[in-house]
Amino acid sequence: MKIARPDDASPDGRLLRSTxxxxxxxxxxxxxxEMPLPGSGATRERFALLHDLGRTDLSLTRLAEGHADATAILHELGAPPPAPEERWGVWAAQPPGAVLKATQEGRGAWRLDGVKAFCSGAGSCTHALVTAETDAGRRLFVVDTGHPGCAAVAGSWQAVGMAGSDTPDVTFAAVPALPLGExxxxxxxxxxWHGGVxxxxxxxxxARGVAETLVRAVRRREPDQLTAAHLGAVDSALYSAECVLERAxxxxxxxxxxxxxxxxxxxxxTRAVVADVCARVLDVVGRALGAGPLCHDGxxxxxxxxxxxxxxxxxxxRDLAALGSELAGRHDLLSSSEGAR
Known part of the structure; x- marks a missing residue:
């Protein structure tokens, strides 16, 4: 027996992307x-704005963070900021198998050919900063994503989580590009690195948004000791990450x-601490509330x-190993934490 249900009751990637x-x-x-540049003296405000976006809508946040990062990169590398009508992304992932090649065709003229993976906002960005391989090494390029040689690879973004971020692979075929920086x-x-923070x-x-579901559930009923312990664990974990972010x-x-x-x-x-806290919040909130909100709260x-x-x-x-390798030769950084005691 097939159970009929309205079309809008099932997840719809196209709807999530368009929204x-x-x-x-x-x-x-x-x-x-309103987004301050990193290192401008208002980095706390920048991080607070990104945090608050993430609290409400992570797919929107991924797109907004890309535009904010592109704006900062343009500033740092001496280029004009985005025009008011422009929406920018940063497409710089380097997974195995996807290769984008930049070829110089004349003085200041370049073309991009190949595939770039994980291009967030492929359907909504008007411009992108794209990394590509050259004979001399990797460089960053400015691309107008409206060029007909730029095309998303159908079916390459199958994600349920972050479906709305619209992050497919994109093919480039003789797409004009302007180099930015050496x-x-x-x-x-x-x-x-500031952008990574x-x-x-x-x-x-x-993570704060996920935790708020637990807070609302606790306030609707008298918490037992187990639920109270879950809430305390989530709160202390979030507080620790907020302190680390504030210091950064x-x-x-x-x-x-x-x-x-x-x-x-x-x-x-900072990324390691925050990623661990997010994973802990997901786990603790899930154990505290069970399947109910996952099944009934879209x-x-x-x-x-x-x-x-x-x-x-x-x-x-892999990132922890990279951090450890860096620390192995940086006794100044290791000793600075000891001196704080």
Whole structure:
């Protein structure tokens, strides 16, 4: 027996993408200009805005964070900011198998050919900053995504979590591109690591949103000791991550140019702490509330799915190994934490 149900009761990736795209356009038009640049003296405010976006809608946050990151990159590499009608993304993932090649065709003229993976906002961004391989190394390029040689690969974004972020693979066929900065300028600037901390602020906002379902459930009934313990565990975990994020923001503003060479380790530490806290919040809230909200509260279920995917931008043990390798030769950083005791 087939049970009939209305079409809008089932998840619809196209609806989620179109909704996030509309919200993204509205955010760019109304709020994007309020986002301070990292290291401008208002990094705490920047992270707070990203956190608050994540608390409400993680797919929108992914798109907004990309536009905010692109704005910061353009500023740091000496290019004009986005025009008011433009929506920008940063397409810089480098997974195995997807290769995008940049070829110089004349003085200042380049073309991009190949495939770029994980292109968030492929259907809603008007422009993108894209990393591509050149004969001299990896470079960053400005691309008008409306060019006919730019096309999303059908079926390459099957995600349930973060479905609305519209993050497919994109093919490039003779797409004109403008280089921004020299070879490896994208990753060698301090803002690369400052931006990585900003992503953690988005994750943490999502965890706060997940935790609010537990808070509402507790307030509707008299908490037993077990539920109270779950709430206490979630609150203390979120507080610890917020403290780490607050410290990172202060350190970025104190040394935006990274003269102390601590940006890499700061970003790696902060992302690791926040990713662990997000995973703990997902686990504890799930154990505290059971299957009920996951099955009957669509907003909560989507937020849980979104956060589970989003925090996979932290590459778990691989990122921890990179942090440990960096620390192995940096006794100044190890001793600084000991001196704080």
């Amino acid at each position: 996030a795209s509309a919200r993204f356009a509205a955010w760019v038009a109304d709020e994007a200009r 070879v490896e300028a994208y990753t060698q600037r301090p803002g690369f 900003g992503v953690a602020a988005c994750w943490l906002g999502g 923001a202060g350190e970025i503003d104190a040394d935006p140019a990274d003269t102390g060479a601590q940006a890499l380790v700061r970003a790696a530490r 907003e909560h279920a989507q937020r849980v799915a979104d956060l589970g995917v989003y925090i996979r931008q932290h590459h778990a043990e």
